[in-house]
Amino acid sequence: MPVAGGQGRVLELAVLGSLHETPLHGYELRKRLNALLGMFRAFSYGSLYPCLRSLLTQGLIAEEQPAPATIVGGRSKIVYKLTADGKERLQDMLTQAGPSAWEDESFGVHFAFFRHTEAEVRLRILEGRRSRLEERLDAVRTALARTRERLDSYTLELQRHGLESVEREVRWLNELIATERRASSEDRPERDTTSTDE
Amino acid sequence: MPVAGGQGRVLELAVLGSLHETPLHGYELRKRLNALLGMFRAFSYGSLYPCLRSLLTQGLIAEEQPAPATIVGGRSKIVYKLTADGKERLQDMLTQAGPSAWEDESFGVHFAFFRHTEAEVRLRILEGRRSRLEERLDAVRTALARTRERLDSYTLELQRHGLESVEREVRWLNELIATERRASSEDRPERDTTSTDE
DNA sequence: GCTTCGATGTATCGAGCCGATACATCCCGA
C-alpha cells in the first residue's frame, strides 16, 4: 500500500517549509532550496513543478495575485503562498519523528526546519538518525570482517573512507544531541540529570 | 535524446564488474554489491532484476547451467556469468572518464573497480570528482556569503557540517591523487616531476 | 540601433531506481 502522502514526500515538506517564510515562485523556490540544502540534495524542476501542482490541487498552497501593474507581458511569474491548510499540514509533518525523518534523503530537509520543530521531536529525530547510522556501521563492519582477506586496496580504501565519514557524522550527532539535552535541562532544571544514560 | 545506454547505468557497471570476478545469482549479487558499496549506495531488487533481464537480452551476461544434481526442487538458483561481449562492454565502461564516472551516484561504483581501470583513467576520474566537489563548494560558499545575515543556527550548522564533509572528501581525493602520481612516476621515472602543477 | 547571449522563468518527457510486496523453498530450533 503506497500510503498516498506522508512517505517520501521530502520535496513537499521542503516546499511548504520554504513558503512558510515568504511567498515564492518556482524558479526562486528551487534556488533557495538548493542553497539551503547545499551539499545534501538538489531538487530539479522535473520534481518541483509536479509537486507544486499536487500541492495546489490539495489546497495546501495557492497562487498569489500580484498587483496588476506588475504583469508586463502576458503571464509572467506565478507566486505561490501557503494556505491555512498548508500551515496545518506543515506543522503535522514537522511533528512526525519517524524513519521518514531520519533517512538519508529526508534528514537534511527536516534538520533545515528544526527552528519550527518542538525540542522533543528534534531530539527524537537526532537520536533516530544516529541509531540508523550505527546500524549501518555495524552491518558494514560485520561484512568487512567476514570478507577481509580477499579485498584489493581500492575497495578497502573506499570502505575505510565510508566508515570514517559515517563515524564522523555520528560524532556530529552526539554533539548536537548533547547540546539539545543541555538546552532542554536548562529550560526545566527540576529534572534530575544524574540518571540519564550517556 | 536519452542516449539509450551509458548514462546513469551505474547498476549495469556494478553487475558487470561483480560478475567479472565470479558467476553469481541475483540474491548473492545484491548482497555483495551492498557490502561492496557499503555506506554509499544500496541497490534494491526493483532495479537489480530488470537490469539483469536487460543485460541478458543484450547478450552481455548469460545463465549458467548448474550440474543437474544441484537442482533439488523445480527451478532454483539462476546463476549469471559474463559473456565475451559483457567483458568487452565492461572494459569500455571502465575506460570512460566523464561526468558519468564522478557524479555522486556513480563515483563509488567506479572507484570500487579501480583495480581493473588504467592508471591514467583513474587519475582523470579522481581529478574530475575533485573539481566537481570544488565547484559545489564554491557555489555553496557564495550562496552562504550572500544570505549570511538571516539564517537560524540550525540551517547554519547544517551548512557548516555539509561544507566540512565535502572539504574532507576533497582532502581525501588529494591524497589519492598524490599517491597515484607517485606510483605512476615510479613506473616511468624518466618523467620530469618538477614541472607538474600542485 | 540591432543583435546576441546569459539569466530568469514555466513546463514536460523518458527512464532509472526504490520501497513494498508477493510468493516459494529450505533449514533449524522449540
Place this chain on the structure above:
DNA sequence: TCGGGATGTATCGGCTCGATACATCGAAGC
C-alpha cells in the same frame, strides 16, 4: 511438527532526475 528466519525470484506504483523546449528580459557589444 510447526513456525519463523534466511534464501531466492519477481513485479508494481510512484518519485525523481537529466535533458529538453520554449519564452522573456536586460546588458553587453558592434
